[in-house]
């Protein structure tokens with residue numbers, strides 16, 4: 127350090143000061159930063175400072191073939207990559223007027239729900255760690271690994287699968303796979319009471335998360351909040367039920383809601399969603415043997431695939447909220463324009479800036495985790 | 507960005523001739539390799555495989571590797587994936603704050619050659635042009651086993667004295683700085699006095715100073731306290747662009 131860089135900063139005579147929170151901070155989720163202004167230890171203003179993970183996805187996708195983009199999209203949201211693949215594939219299918227075989231649709235649902243379980247387990251771990259309970263984090267990560275093992279057997283990749291392609295899925299499930307899925311579901315379900323005891327009913331967590339970062343339903347709608355964060359304000363909106371895609375209309379599941387809209391409610395909604403997802407996976411496991419047929423339709427030569435001109439918007443419910451792809455084709459072999467409507471861009475920027483105000487500094491990380499924002503998806 | 511050929515005299519200081527000193531060096535290196543504090547800067551998607559590697563399933567702690575929250579106490583800087591240009595500035599700042607000896611590990615193909623973002627306008631492609639990288643763990647993304655294997659390799663290299671990238675940073679600072687200036691602009695500066703540190707460690711060589719460090723000296727201005735980002739009173743008005 128050069129000595130001249132040690133300078134006293136002249137400061138107005140007040141209790142207010144500014145702090146950089148992140149990008150390399152143990153409490154922050156990924157590579158993301160906040161600038162907070164504090165009075166004592168209460169936040170009076172916050173500004174999100176993103177862009178550390180910007181890669182220019184939407185531009186990159188314009189320069190690659192339709193099929194090559196399949197390898198690119200899962201990188202947009204790292205903890206929950208499957209909805210990205212499915213949503214992009216659905217958009218390309220819509221442009222092509224392509225029917226997806228029924229078996230492939232059920233397989234996609236299975237993948238989506240397994241991915242949701244993995245993502246939620248990871249989020250609980252992160253949220254618990256910000257309130258000082260590291261055991262939950264260790265458990266959550268270890269249980270998530272069970273699902274990653276299933277994915278690895280199924281698709282060959284632990285985190286990124288690149289399994290869904292426009293027109294279906296790449297291959298069928300291996301023999302005996304469904305038994306292992308049910309086994310893992312039994313295991314995770316048997317763990318839920320342990321999680322309840324350790325974390326969800328833990329007085330430390332309840333006291334700290336209650337009334338932290340509250341928002342009401344109207345605010346949530348104004349700010350573009352979707353997914354579990356919206357359901358935590360009492361509104362039962364779920365793309366899976368209200369705008370069914372794939373075979374979700376044949377599946378029976380509940381949409382859990384909570385009224386208070388604070389960090390506690392948001393995490394509790396996820397906890398109940400976990401249970402619903404296990405329920406959905408069980409139904410898929412039961413149904414899948416009776417659905418036969420191919421797992422993908424014939425697609426033209428992917429290296430010279432000119433998709434008919436047109437534009438489309440498809441959306442799915444990811445573990446973070448509503449995820450949409452707006453894709454425009456000009457008839458060429460590459461997309462003309464792709465826009466990704468990621469749920470986290472709303473949650474981590476405008477919502478977090480608002481919710482952090484009034485919270486104590488040590489709760490800011492907790493609020494961010496309870497919103498389950500995914501920084502790579504904010505920056506894209 | 508031109509390559510400069512500088513004789514790397516790493517092997518000279520690797521083995522001192524005095525037998526007692528050699529025993530002592532050996533001991534120091536052994537201890538260093540067995541207690542590594544790791545600062546993982548989650549620069550990219552590879553970071554998602556670190557929690558499994560650190561927690562109960564693969565358990566890095568049994569190798570003596572622990573996460574550390576501040577750069578000044580950390581030994582390893584783990585770059586977990588692509589580095590965008592905005593991140594790279596912070597990474598360099600972080601690296602220069604770490605105390606020597608320090609080691610850099612680049613996880614993921616993106617740090618090696620740009621990986622799947624080879625044509626992106628926003629990422630830096632080759633990490634070792636800007637920082638001395640001791641070890642790369644390739645893969646997209648590397649599995650936790652691969653991360654652990656990489657850590658074992660680094661431990662071996664520390665024990666044998668081969669992992670001396672931090673010395674290279676002092677010896678060829680001019681070249682690294684040139685690459686950084688090429689990317690960030692001529693007025694790029696960090697609070698660290700790398701040339702002073704180089705002479706402190708007795709590592710200043712012909713490549714430490716050069717045209718780029720002269721440029722740095724010309725553009726050097728004392729770091730100003732950051733302008734206030736908010737107006738006092740809590741409104742969200744931006745007073746001045748205090749970053750970037």
Ligand code: SF4
Nearest residue numbers: 551587614615616646
């Ligand atoms: S190599 Fe792959 S996993 Fe690693 S940062 Fe690059 S895209 Fe992400």
